[in-house]
Amino acid sequence: xxITRENILHIAKLAHxxxxxxxxxxxxxxxxxVLAYVGxxxxxxxxxxxxxxxxxxxxxTMREDEVKACDKTVRDALLTAAPAREGDYVKVKAxxx
Amino acid sequence: MTPLHQxxxxxxxxRLKAHTFSAVDLAKACLERIKAVNPGINAVVEVxxxxxxxxxxxxxxxxxxxxxxxxxxxxxLIKDNIQAVGTKTTAASKMLAGYESTFDxxxxxxxxxxxxxxxxxxxxxEFAMGSSTETSAHGATHNPWDLTKIxxxxxxxxxAAMAASMALFTIGSDxxxxxxxxxxxxxxxxxxxxxxxxxxxxxxxxxxxxxxIGPFARTVGDAKRVLDVIQGQDSFDSTSVSENLYVKGAPxxxxxxxxxxxxxxxxPGMDADVEKTVRTAIAKLEELxxxxxxxxxxxxxxxxxxxxxxxxxxxxxNLARYDGQRFGYSAPAATLKESxxxxxxxxxxxEVRRRIILGTYALSSGYYDxxxxxxxxxxTVMKQEFEAALSGVDCLLSPTSPTVAWNLGEKFDDxxxxxxxxxxxxxxxxxxxxxxxxxxxxxRGLPVGLQLIGRAFEDERVLTIAAxxxxxxxxxxxxxxx
Numbered sequence: 001x002x003i004t005r006e007n008i009l010h011i012a013k014l015a016h017x018x019x020x021x022x023x024x025x026x027x028x029x030x031x032x033x034v035l036a037y038v039g040x041x042x043x044x045x046x047x048x049x050x051x052x053x054x055x056x057x058x059x060x061t062m063r064e065d066e067v068k069a070c071d072k073t074v075r076d077a078l079l080t081a082a083p084a085r086e087g088d089y090v091k092v093k094a095x096x097x
Numbered sequence: 098m099t100p101l102h103q104x105x106x107x108x109x110x111x112r113l114k115a116h117t118f119s120a121v122d123l124a125k126a127c128l129e130r131i132k133a134v135n136p137g138i139n140a141v142v143e144v145x146x147x148x149x150x151x152x153x154x155x156x157x158x159x160x161x162x163x164x165x166x167x168x169x170x171x172x173x174l175i176k177d178n179i180q181a182v183g184t185k186t187t188a189a190s191k192m193l194a195g196y197e198s199t200f201d202x203x204x205x206x207x208x209x210x211x212x213x214x215x216x217x218x219x220x221x222x223e224f225a226m227g228s229s230t231e232t233s234a235h236g237a238t239h240n241p242w243d244l245t246k247i248x249x250x251x252x253x254x255x256x257a258a259m260a261a262s263m264a265l266f267t268i269g270s271d272x273x274x275x276x277x278x279x280x281x282x283x284x285x286x287x288x289x290x291x292x293x294x295x296x297x298x299x300x301x302x303x304x305x306x307x308x309x310i311g312p313f314a315r316t317v318g319d320a321k322r323v324l325d326v327i328q329g330q331d332s333f334d335s336t337s338v339s340e341n342l343y344v345k346g347a348p349x350x351x352x353x354x355x356x357x358x359x360x361x362x363x364x365p366g367m368d369a370d371v372e373k374t375v376r377t378a379i380a381k382l383e384e385l386x387x388x389x390x391x392x393x394x395x396x397x398x399x400x401x402x403x404x405x406x407x408x409x410x411x412x413x414x415n416l417a418r419y420d421g422q423r424f425g426y427s428a429p430a431a432t433l434k435e436s437x438x439x440x441x442x443x444x445x446x447x448e449v450r451r452r453i454i455l456g457t458y459a460l461s462s463g464y465y466d467x468x469x470x471x472x473x474x475x476x477t478v479m480k481q482e483f484e485a486a487l488s489g490v491d492c493l494l495s496p497t498s499p500t501v502a503w504n505l506g507e508k509f510d511d512x513x514x515x516x517x518x519x520x521x522x523x524x525x526x527x528x529x530x531x532x533x534x535x536x537x538x539x540x541r542g543l544p545v546g547l548q549l550i551g552r553a554f555e556d557e558r559v560l561t562i563a564a565x566x567x568x569x570x571x572x573x574x575x576x577x578x579x
Contacts, residue, residue, distance in 0.1 A: 011461065018439055049474040053306070053473060
């Protein structure tokens with residue numbers, strides 16, 4: 001299965017990864033090679049097999065929905081790590097313009 | 098006397114207890130060693146000298162009081178995708194350049210509680226994607242046995258640092274072989290625990306259903322000592338399992354053990370000398386009383402494909418958080434959308450972007466069934482095959498890698514050639530079983546690794562078998578010059 005230029009542009013948009021015009025062809029080539037390689041999985045008849053999402057069979061590990069306070073040092077470090085900050089808020093650009 | 102930085106953990110603990118030297122002496126010896134040899138190797142990307150000496154002093158106080166933890170005063174280095182307060186955590190990416198760790202990973206908290214001294218962070222492939230530690234934003238790491246060669250990856254820094262005796266143990270992470278393959282390339286012992294045995298909290302997530310943290314050490318005994326400290330169920334990692342699932346008990350000796358050799362693992366593409374070296378190791382195990390039996394893993398041909406579908410899919414989800422808003426690199430932009438696009442175009446290297454796009458594609462509507470779902474079903478088949486193959490034997494054996502270390506730059510442009518390096522290691526991650534690589538010889542002066550794979554939660558068993566091999570050989574004690 002070959003991946004087209006349009007596929008790359010569409011997927012890159014979905015993944016929010018900017019791609020430069022100069023790299024699209026090389027990306028397309030390399031991804032086509034990999035997809036051809038992994039595509040051989042379609043040779044297998046797995047119609048009667050259940051998929052495995054978790055290898056040790058654990059599911060739905062739950063806990064009580066209770067708020068646990070964050071350590072102040074960690075909280076300060078997290079806020080300091082934000083690229084833009086206003087007081088105790090992480091500052092971002094508007095989602096809707 | 099053996100230089101301090103070349104001691105095993107066992108030896109160092111005994112001598113610390115006997116006050117032959119102090120934890121500060123030991124830390125200083127490793128710090129000096131790093132200064133002396135790291136410039137040519139580039140295994141270590143950050144040293145926290147002040148922090149390490151303070152930790153060592155605290156260890157000395159506990160040693161004086163007679164309250165020694167399991168790793169009291171033992172210096173170690175940590176792969177740079179694990180959060181450790183006092184160090185940066187960069188995942189060897191421009192995306193996290195300069196990012197100060199905000200909390201201790203559970204593994205780090207456990208190591209500190211056991212008295213270990215954290216010296217700093219080691220190099221890796223960017224966001225743990227690669228097999229050679231060449232995609233790092235900090236530059237490539239060089240194999241200490243031959244500086245023109247790769248050290249393996251993605252824990253190449255931890256492997257090279259261990260091989261060059263920069264610490265008494267190092268910590269890596271293994272998603273498709275990223276502890277075991279560099280361990281083989283660098284002639285050191287490296288172990289990937291059963292999935293769920295070691296908490297992933299604080300490990301920058303790459304492929305959540307495969308990732309495990311594990312040790313590099315000079316001996317299997319040392320690796321086991323580190324495992325005992327870092328393992329355990331963690332409320333912060335819902336995929337970590339209860340200790341009740343661990344299978345206790347290990348064989349007293351190699352006599353009478355049955356070792357399965359998957360026939361599909363000795364493939365035409367492998368280096369003939371590597372095959373010869375591994376077969377010599379098999380003969381050694383037989384000499385020690387084990388019997389080998391051929392087993393079959395029919396899906397071996399598809400294992401790499403399963404891995405290279407499931408892994409990029411999970412990567413595309415896990416790396417969505419790096420968007421320039423809450424932490425890390427943030428490209429100047431006029432709008433939020435542009436901020437995302439530019440940040441992720443500029444902050445991530447080409448291999449990372451390639452895998453995100455591949456994963457997004459394989460998960461997207463119209464392709465999900467053909468790729469992701471199909472791979473998850475193949476994963477079930479692989480798990481069943483491993484259980485069947487392991488049911489009649491004590492463990493499986495294989496070469497860790499089809500080749501020895503290759504030249505820096507040689508495979509960089511050929512993704513499939515690079516991916517083939519993981520052919521013997523990926524399956525253990527896909528099916529979640531424990532696997533160890535131990536040194537078993539040299540080919541053209543470069544180390545060869547032997548891999549032993551156990552049943553899920555039989556980590557002690559597989560490590561004990563590996564220790565039996567090390568008790569009768571000395572490959573693991575060899576070190577590169579100087």
